[in-house]
Amino acid sequence: MALMLTIVSITGSILLTPFLMLLVCIIFLASIGKSLGVRRLYVKTLLMIFEYGRKDIESSLKHRKKESLEDIDEGYSEEITSSEKLVNPPLTNGFVNGGRNNLISRDEGLIFVPEPPTTKTEEAIKEHKEKYKDFDLSNVFEYVKAGVEAIIEDQVTSRFEAEELKNWNLLIRTNRGYEFISWKLTFLWLGGFFIRYFFLFPLRLIICCFGVFWLTLCTALVGYVKPSDFKTMLNKYVSIMCFGILSRAISSVITYHNEENKPKNGICVANHTSPIDVLILMCDNCYSLIGQRHGGFLGIFQRALARASPHIWFERSETRDRSAVANRLREHVSNPKNPPILIFPEGTCINNTSVMQFKKGSFEVGSVIYPVAIKYDPRFGDAFWNSSRYSMVQYLYMMMTSWAIVCDVWYLPPMYQREDESAINFANRVKSVIAKQGGLVDLMWDGQLKRVKAKKEWKERQQEEFSRRLQAD
Template sequence: MTTSTVKRCRRSSQTTSTGGDAVPAEDVDDDVMTDTNSPMLTSNSLSKRDSEEDAWASKGYNYINPFVHRLEIDSHIEVAKIYVLTVLLLPIRVVGCVLSLLSAWMFACIGLYGMTLDDLKAKPLSGWRKQMQYMTAKAMRMLYTSGSFHHVSMKGTPATPKQAPILVVAPHSSYVDSILVVATGPPSIVAKRETADIPLLGRIINYAQPIYVQREDPNSRQNTIRDIVDRARSTDDWPQVVIFAEGTCTNRTALIKFKPGAFYPGVPVQPVLLKYPNKYDTFTWTWDGPGVLRLLWLTMTQFYNRCEVEYLPVYQPNEAEMADANLYANNVREVMAKALGVPTSDYSFEDVIIMSRARDMKIPFPGDIVEIERTIDQLGLLESTRDAELCAKYLSLSNTDKLDIITFAELLQVDLKNPSLHKLFALLDHRRRGTVSLKSFLLCSLFSKLKNADLSTFLRALINLYSESSEKISRDSFVRLMRHAGGKLNEQKAQVLYYALDTANIGYVSFDSFVEYTEKQSNYKFLYHKSEHIRRSKTTVASNPN
């Protein structure tokens, strides 16, 4: 770690998350992989990389992007302290965390003895099991204490489950947000069904009587809403249900759209704010930012960290809000944003899905792709064929990597005075050099149009960016094109696939032969799977950064 910065890194492709983390790419285990001994695979690697394609986020346009986090530690003293405490304090804290987790697991196992998941779902705990649940929560609280959260400041008046069956929590920004659960109650949570199978932690989560989401179930959303409604309207002594309404982690610069699940029951909710008033933000775990292991390390090498939980007054919905969950969600979000002193944003959890797909497909500036799409739409280019026309003659154009705004406007056939043009130019000018890459624009534009289509359709649209003809695609051009195949075809595998197609060793392949071959191979089904669940971003105005 340098003294100027704790570098950004991809949000752990080794982990999974509710926010929209990328899922690790699966190996393509095909029959053609038996040809890995080909001598051609060890030479002729791609000699050129487009820097725009490898960039994550643009610095050319100032707007609030709630999914990007940068952590800078610019003090020599702070850096030295981190390393000293890594040696002296971190091992003690790790031991404390492990012992606390084991204690919580032990209490949970005792409390769950003789119970099934169906029993936990049927009725709230009572008697000695309830007391043991409190002991489990206390042990988990000790885990956070061991990890540097010695004190949690509570503000406001917590409502009873009868006054507010649901706690709406925001902003959701960190893996430590669950400190709210262990420090108060404990309430129930909404969690993925897979969490029940996590070693140690799964038993503890089960003991909180969560509402589980079965993501593989096509009726998951409806079933989860039904369970929330049943809990909220039950006359039994159920604990409150904690819901992080944003649905994914953000950097706390704005409140993104609330998912309506917490508001379908139409019952009163209590908004709860989470704050971390510390010198360094070593907690925020967003789509584009430091990974969880780095954050854990930096958090546990501080002497202490502070967390504030603020309970706002119970929000009583009116008739219109009870009839419209989205209206209810938006109104509660406005109240919470005002209390936090931050703006609201039109971004949502679904935008993380779009960014993740763009990253996997090697689209330039995946962190900005939603804003780029909105700006292209504002220019009226999403419904035009101008990008396809430019693709068709791309290789015959000159100086396409360094277009000034006048040339850019002429190529797009857009009025130079259009403010949306200047915004788009700034988003694409990632180095702030006054020029943009036409390829970057075309990749972003075509992705915006075809992100719901299957990968083969998208790749066909890109052919002219890499080859003069779809009938004669050279090996290097083919490998470059396959970079956009969603992350499952790395350079070596793309070359193996190329040689499987070019059996006659004539030096080129056709795109049609690629389609014909891969359609018959089960391990290439990902090329023909449509992403219909990815919505098209609506044209909206980004949150004002000031």
């Protein structure tokens, strides 16, 4: 028994020592902002594996299709003998193969046919035109078409579902059974399952716990430093260091473009896909955050951040007061020493395919706006958070068991509101720039439609537009 325990302890120490060394190496490199390029090599290797899986799936499907066609041909040839020929009668109008194999069966007595044309007098035609001179049936065609398209697939709800992949990325989150289509893919899937759940997930979980603790501790200590340029510089270093460690918890591979446009002050606005958008941007710059004040552990986290940097936290009752929010924003951006404040004007997470309506509040302050476009690569992991389906814990679990989080960030040139431009038009102009750079669809709809019904004034606006078109015609 003692010998067995000794063997187990020696084996455990042999396996645990490289794991701990890897953990310490990852945290140390993240803390100094360096990388050995292992994650990018890891991503390139995954792409090669995905491509191999795609080819194997295609070849397996072609082989299955060929076998099924051969079975059909064999069975068909057995039914037709040399002394028997199948003669199909000619198809007549209204009949397809004698009515066999139709999905919908209709009663012949209920089939309506067009009436024969009748001749109308010129007086009757003139009276008909006079009666309906302001209306033509074709006027409603566009609205009927839009209504049918909305029933089949509207532009709002489809933006709150996970983005579909063209190729399978070997994750278990599929119902197509690709992992069992061939023994090669089954072997790859089992190997990937073991790596993600028994190696990467424990490693990432430990890094995440350490990162949260380290961030809370460091920001709390920075809070004791007297306000000065040294505190601002120290806070920026601590923020980038701590969020860099946290980014290793999801194996993030981030590519920043046009860093000469990186926000220095004012307001930074970005499209919103996930709560980790903050993490992605804070790995490269220090921002102030704005949001609702929370209790519990998250409240401790917020208070620690507020000690080190001038963040804006509101009580639940204050968030409904738009003037109070605008005043706090103006007060923050008026001080050039404050970090730029990070805002997601959409107000909700969109599935990495589109940009939806920007709230005009942050564009009424009159400050410089720094647009930022974020685009995730869904092949390695779906970064979109469907808050109506998954809790925050479930979402973080899915992030830590994905292959990686790969994304591109574009810093766009600063934008200013024109003299003759309203806040709504300014917001739409910024939104279109972000959508174009990120390769996203620019939509006018409010993302809050996934939670609430359409406002009455929106319906009235459509009615007014329809009336205006009728009068123009």
